Structures are given as C-alpha cells and as structure tokens.
Amino acid sequence: MDTVISSNLPGIEVHGKSIRVVFMHKGVRHRHTLGIEPTKANLKHASRLRSAAMYALKTGAYDESEFFPHSRQGDQAGTASKRLGDLSERYMPLKAVDITAETQNRYQVALNACLNTIGRNRLADALIPADIQQLRVDLIETRAVSTVNHYLATFAGFLYWCEQNHFCAEDLAKHCTRFTKSNKDPDPFTYQEYNALITKGCLHPVDAASVTLAFYTGLRPGELCGLAVEDIATDLSKLTVRRSVTQSLTFKIPKTNKERTILLFPPAQAALKVLIEDALTRDAMDLEVWLNRHESRVDRARLLLSPKTQARKTDVNAWYVPSAWNTKWSNLTRRAEVRHRPPYQTRHTYACWNLTARGNLAFIANQMGHSDYSMLVKVYGRWIDSESPRELGRIWQGMKKLVQIAPNLPQ
Template structure:
C-alpha cells in the first residue's frame, strides 16, 4: 500500500509498481487539504495498478521512470521463442528470473539472482537445456560440497539445497515449456542435521537486560517477550501498537531497508502485550518525539541496521553478561520456549508466533513442553510478574 510522505515541506507519492518502489515529488505544501487531495489520486493510481490499467506517463510525464517502465513493457511484450533442442540454460534462466521478478520480494529476487550468477550459470550456462542430464546435476551437487563457504568452511547441506532449488524449478519449467523429459527425477534434497536452538532462561533474559545499553533495553525486552522476528520489530510503527487493547499488530516488516508487507498470511497477526512489554513500550513512547512513526530507530531517526545491532549491541552484551554466544534470532526461540515452559496453550503460542499450526512448536520446542494447560497468556503473565515486575531495576533502585 502506498503513502503520502513529506520532504522539505512538500509532499510526494510513495508506492510500488511492477515490484519497484516509486517516489514522485509534487509541488504541493504539506497541508491537510493537500494530503487529502493526493490521497485520492493515490487511491486511483493503486486501483489502476490492480486492474493493470496504470499508465505511468499519464500521471508523471516528466519522471525519469517513464522510460524505464516503457523499456520493461517492451521487454515483456517481446515474444521469445526457443527451439526445444536449441535453448541454452543461461538464456532461459535469465528469462525465467525476469518473469519471476514481479512476483517476488526484492530480497528473494536478489537471493535467487545471486545463486544464478555465482553457481548455476557458470556450471550450465551454454549447455542446451534438453542435453542436461541427471548425471550432470548430481555431479554439480557433488562439486558444491567441495566449495569453501563462509569462515573457510564447506557449504552446509542446507545451503546446497538452497542452491539446487532454483535449478530444479528452472529445469522442470523448461521441460514443460519445450516438451522434453526433465532430468530431475528421484533427486532428493540432502538431509539437513537438526539445529539445536539456544533459547534463554528467565534468569538469562534478566541478566542480559541488566547489561544491555539503556537505549536498547526496551528493544530487546520486546524481542524476548513477544517473539517478533527481526524485520517485524525493526519495521514496527506506533500506529500498530494498540495500547488500549494491549496488542501489537504485525502487518509489515523491514527488508533491505524497506518496509514491505508480511511475507505470508500467517505472519499477519496480533501479539498480546504482557504487562512488562506494555509498560516498557508505554514508557519508551513517552520519551520519543511526538511525530515519530517508527518505534525503534537510530539516533537520527532512521531504520535500525541489523548488522550494527548484532556487532555493537547484541554480542558485546552477551560477553558482558557472561552468557554463551548465540545469534539474535534466539530471542524468538526464547519467547516460544518460555511460553511453553509456562504451560500456555500450543494453539495460542502458534498464533502469537505467526505459525499456521502447532506442528513446528512440537518439532522444535518439544522438550520444553510441560503438562500443558489450556490458557491464553495468563500463565506466562504470572511468571513474568514473579521474575521481573517484583525485581525490576526500578524496584532495586528504590530499595
């Protein structure tokens, strides 16, 4: 969904078209009347985009993007015909990913594009699609097992599977289009060893929060006790923090420094705020500028950078706390395991986490499941009150 934004006192349109973020400046001052006027235009633009009737040049004739979208349109209108026995892998792979670009998130598109350029095209580039055999594919996979990855280690089974997935889709799609037998038969994904999670205990969470920088205490407290993903909390806006009903509405995520809708329907959810989260956010909001839209920002008001937080906040705090080294995603695992250890209903926990079912809960967190009770957050609330609200830093200070 697009929006009307302000820059240097004037308003501009901010929307997405053909998977591309578009910002078009107007000459209108930032007034209520002008915002309403532009909002009506934006609604019309989005309706035309939905109906595939949008003409960029009609609304923004002087924009540099007009030529870009015209080129895209011309490219899509080209009829590219291959002979079933003459098409090579590189030619078809690049066509395939250009077709997929409009369907995918930018992050997914860039990930698959890297796989094509770094692995698949160098290996199969000029080979005719119909001449690629099962033996070629298996040989390629075996060479991946010898490739050096990060930290000079070998590629993991999981990483190899992620590289092989686009190859499978491309070969099956080509076989269907050009009517030849796909060589991808009975090629199973490599078994991936089960990764042990490293959630924090209540005492470890308390220890971490005592050592973390004051300006990040609320940020990590919310992460530990809501199970929000990194992109979800980094993209959280105040309008989605409902203090009246004590819920956090998860409707968007920060991906590659852009706010985008949630990836799946299941990710759209309302997460209940426990008392400690409610109070922390209430106090935090009181300290923020009134016109600040994003909940957690840099000192300059920009989006948080995950690499910076990991390198300068997360790992130094673990070290200062004497806690074992683990990645920041463990905050999400921590929320799930603490809820389960408190005896909350698996169905309620799955809903809080954004899972479509309880299957993952029992597969990943089964050893943390006690004799379950059918509750809705009250058991966890009680333990938080015992562990934190009665022994908070504020209480210690008063004593």
Template sequence: MASIRVLKSNKLYIDFRYLDERFREVTLLENSVANKKTLAQMAKRLDAEITLGTFDYKKYFPESKSLKKVALLERRKSQGRLGDDIPTLNQQIDRWLKEKEVEWRINYRNTMANLINKHIRPDLGGILLDAFLRDGAITFRSGLAEYRTPSGKPLSNATINRIMTILKAIVEDGCIQHKLITPFDRIKKLKEVKTHVEPFNLNEVTAMIEDVRSDFRSYLITRFFTGMRSAEINGLRWKCVDFERREILVRETFTQGIFEYTKNDPSQREIAMSTPVLEALKRQFESTGHRGRDGLVFCSRQGTPIDAKNFTNRIWKPMLVDLDIAYRRPYNTRHTCATLWLASGEAPEWTARQLGHANTQMLFSVYSRYVPNLTRNDGSAFERMLASTGTTGVVA
C-alpha cells in the same frame, strides 16, 4: 555436399552439413593431389550415408570435439525436435525469474538471484537446456559439496538441497515448455542434520536486559517477550502499537534497506503485550513517539531503522561477551519467547498465533521438549494412571 578444403597450416579438412548444422573436421593429411583424392572418396561415402540415414559421426571422427553436439542433435532428431529454439540455462533462468517477480517479495527475490548468480550461472549458464542431463545434475551437486566459502567452510547439506531445489524448479519449468524429460528423476535430497534451538533461560534474559545499553533496553525487552522477527521489530511503526488494546500489529518488515509485506500471510498478526512489553513501549514512546504515527518505534539517533548487522556487531555480541553467555544469534530471542510461553503453560494454538505460524506443527516439531506435561507426553501421565489404579508392578 561435403567438400575438401585447405587450412593455412596446409592441412586438409572436410566441410559438410549434418542435421542442419555445419561441421568442419580437420585431418592430419597434408595438402596434396593424392590426399585430396583420398578425402574426396571418403566425403562421397559420408554424403551417401547422411542421405541414407546410416551416418555414424563417431566412426568417421572418433576424436572429434563435436561429438557432444552431435549426440545432442541426434537426440533432438529422435524426439522430433530438430530445429527447435532451445534456450541456454542462462536464458531459461532469466525467463523463470521474470515470471516469478510477481510472486515473490523483493528481499526473497534478491536472495534467490544471489544464490543463482553465485552457484548456478557460473557452472551451468551456457549449457543448452536439453543438453543438461541427469549426470550433469549429479556432477553439479558434487561440485557444491566440494565448494568452500571464503572462510574455508563447506556448504551445509541444507544449503546444497536448497540450491538443487532452485535449479530443479528452473530446469523443469523449461522442460515443460519444450516437452523435455526432466534430468532430476530419482535424484534424492541429501540427508540434513537436524538443528536444535538454543533459547536463553530466564536468568540469562534478565541479565541481558539489565546489561544492555540503556537506549536498547526497551528494544531487547520487546524482542524477548513478543517473539518478533528482526525484520518485524525493526520495521515497527507507532501506528501499529495499540496501547488501548495492548496489541502490537505486525503489518510490515524492514530488511536490506526495504520496507515490505511480512514473510507470509500468517505473519500478519496481533501480538498481545505483556506488562513488561507495555511498560517498555511506553518508555520508548517518550523517546521516539514525537515522530508521529508513521515514525519508527525503534530507530537510530537519525531516525533511520535499526540495522540488524550493526545491532549484532555493536550491541549484541559485546553484551554476551560481557556476561560470559554462549553466543547465539539475535533470532534466538524469538526461540526464547516461544519456549517461555510454552513452559509457562500458554496454549500452543495461542502461542502459534502470536509467533505468526499457520498452525502448531512447527511448535511441536521445534519446541516439543519445552511443552509442559499438560500437552507433552513424557511418561508422567502414564505413571499417574498407574498410581491412581493401584498398579505398582507388572503382572507376570
């Protein structure tokens, strides 16, 4: 039942319960017998309308700060969920991450947590799950588009889509559990700019191998001619180098200070050693092979794994500057290897297996312009067909 109370400021307010929640609405009326009588009459009407189910909160308190909360409670009532224990997005995130622990590699889990903690929790963490609606999702995405990194760069559409995909997975998981309608209906992904690989040509590869610091020459040869990812080659141990079969066995990775399983199952593979790689690893064995089968193939002077960031800053960048070669990430050694294999005429299926791809789809999507005429359509096959049949013009 609604009651009339007095604030320390001598203003009157109404104290009442609606939809199992307590509300206090302050008025502009001073504490007096006449004003109390006026509010008592209003409170009586308010109680009656709540009982009859005709109460309109906004009609009584149009400027109230509780209107959003009331709208949420009324929506819950209409859905038969009044009184449900609905979590905040922070609570839903915690539950979702806990459930995903068994599915993800440690490094992937850390990456996801970093994105969530940086972009999702600060803006949305305190919102109740069923209070996060479609307009809230669109507003959040707009905020991501306006975000600037410490260096002043905006987030790419690909990054924004990735964050939104994570948020969608978190929210829809909670929606299923609490029987809510997803707020992501008809929210499309932003258009992403297609990126193009920038491999080094063979002359650049040769120059880089000759220029690099001598203790990193075998490392660079192996990267350029096996297509191994940074985490794969930095975690390579001698027990995974089979000189007899001329194979490198990719079984684990090293990144962010942790050894763990490869990126995915197809990444577990055997890479055939070309002669340059075989000779480079034999030379490297003389340097680090004494550490035993569990020892790292490539490591620091202290026997610790090569740090990818340290290699980039202290070896890779100075080398490119010295050779006046346009900067590309070390990952481009992988792209370079793929294009060299394909351009030399190696079968796409074999190339895909060597790179650790599940199929050739990515090869033709990313490296199509480097595939030779045997497997790539560029018009020359049609020209040869016309020439073989003596057709040199178009029949009118």
C-alpha cells in the same frame, strides 16, 4: 527413388521424411532441417553442405540464410538460445513477476552459483542426470547444507521451466535432490542470561526496552524493527504486527502474509512505555509496505526502534535493518558475557518460556503467528511436559467440577 532410413555420415540425421544437418561451433550446436527426402544422393549433398558451412564458420564467412534458407524456424533459432546462461536470462524476468525484488535477488544469487558451477555455456538439451548429480557434489564441498538446498531448489525450478518449454530432456529437475538436514533444537536463553543482557549488556534504556520486548513478544527481528507507535494499543494491552523490515531497507507484510495481534505481558508493557516515549521525539514517516511484487500501501507511522536514538553521526538510516540489529545484538551479548546466539533465539525463548509455564498450545501458536500448534509440537516438543503429575492433578480438578455440575456422572 529409394528412400533410406538411416545415415552413417557424420552430422547427418534422418528426421522423419527429411534430412537434418547437425554440427558444433565454439560450444554451440547448430541443427537445421533441409526439407528434402533422405535418399543416398541427398544425404551426400547434405554432408557436403555441412562441410561447407563449418568451413565458412571458421573463416568468418558464414551466412545461415545462404546455407540453410529453408531450415525450420525452430532449427534456425538454433541451440545458441539453449545455452543455460541465455535461458536463465529469459527465465528470470518471467519468474520475477510473481516474487518480490528481495526474493528475486536471492533467486539470482542461487541460480548464478549453479550456472557458474555447471557451466553457463552448456547446452540445456545436452544435460544428463549425471551433470545434475555432479552439481550437487560440487556445491556441497564448500557450502552449508541449507545454502545448497536453497540453490538446488532454485535450479530445479529453472530446469522445470526448461522442460516445460522443451529446451532440455524431461525429468532433469527431479535430480536436484536436496540434502538431508539435521533439525537443530532451539537454543533458548535462560532467565539468568536474559537478566545479564538487561543489566550488563544494555548501556541505554532503549536497548534494554528493545531486548525486553523481543523476549516477551516472540517477534521476529524484522518484525521488531518494523514495529511502530501506531501498532500499539493505547492501553498497552496488545500490539499488532503489520510489517517487517527487509535487508534491502524496504518494508513488507509479515511472513504469514497477514497481520496478527499479540497480547502483552507486563514486562513488554513497561518496555513499550520507554520505546514510545523515545519514538515520539521523532516525526512520523510515510512507509511504503510491499504487499507483493506489484502492490504496496503507505503507512504513516513512527517506528519504535531507530539508530538515530544513539547515533554519533547525523547521516544514519531512520530504521534498523536485520543485519544492523544483528551487529547491535552481538555487542550486547559480548558485554553481558552471555554465550552468543542469533537474535532469532529470542523468539524461541519466548515459546519455550510459555511452554515451560504450561501455557495453552493454541494460545501460544496464535501469539507467534502459526496457523495451528503442530509447529510448536514439532519444534519445541521437549519443552512440552506431557507426563507431568501436575497436569494429571489439574485435569482431575476439572473433572470434579464437571461432577458437581452433572452429579449423575460416575465418581
């Protein structure tokens, strides 16, 4: 019996010491290993079997177990499960156990955008680098760079999972190259703009106090909305950031996954008096704060900011979500006739005001929740005056004090 090592028959492959039948139907590739030697006679038999199977598929009489009873299990599962859409439905529940529900929603939106663009019915093992490169081209046509980069990062994670499980070719994920994004400098408010917001933009004392607190603490909008009376020291000297509000009305721990303490300037202390007085008119609530996907804690607290304070309707939520705070902020800037910037710029303003006043970098970084001051240097470099004659004079005064303490030092 002569063994052949190749086949010129359509859809018939020599797979080691066996024969593999391959055919497509409605965009799905079927692949079955027959377990018979690749002789000329067996190759012709495989070709006839393939033709019969394809005909049965077209007429609706196809029974896979009848045509390929000895096909390997991996081949019987076939490539129907290798459609990108089907694979994504297997992937997301596995990914979801390690992320929050909020993040899962963001990932799902990103993955759906990529799948809808590249084709949900595409077979993973048929993808080539050019397909990923075309995806990048298609995505960037109608989306911002930051959005596309988020989509590509999410899709790269999905492709890497496909690679690890042998659903697609290796090294596809590395072609999800992110686009270069220009670094936008912070756009802080001037003190004159801040004053206009307080005097012209805010029509209610609570609004003025909220804006003041945002400018003089550097809190992120979600952290500001999640701040409670119980987070404030009784002498108003400091506050502790323990939670943040998400867009889905839930609470989570701060961005750095740990609490931080902020020492308060006098304007922030005055603002807190107003906010605490208002918050004490409301009952404390049990707030479920998610630590991760599977664990949470309950904080008994009175939130400082609530839409109920100025609501005309009785049925309103008990706390702000970031989008609602954004809407209020837009109204404040409009009335104040101040150039609109997102409310996150109050955090940038806090950093820039501190740096312009020549505050200690390590102290400012700690106040803002950074692990070190490298982020300050990177983001706010032009507000750090590194060549000021005043700084030289300050250092010289410190040196002279050292000389007084240790007179043997050279003068």
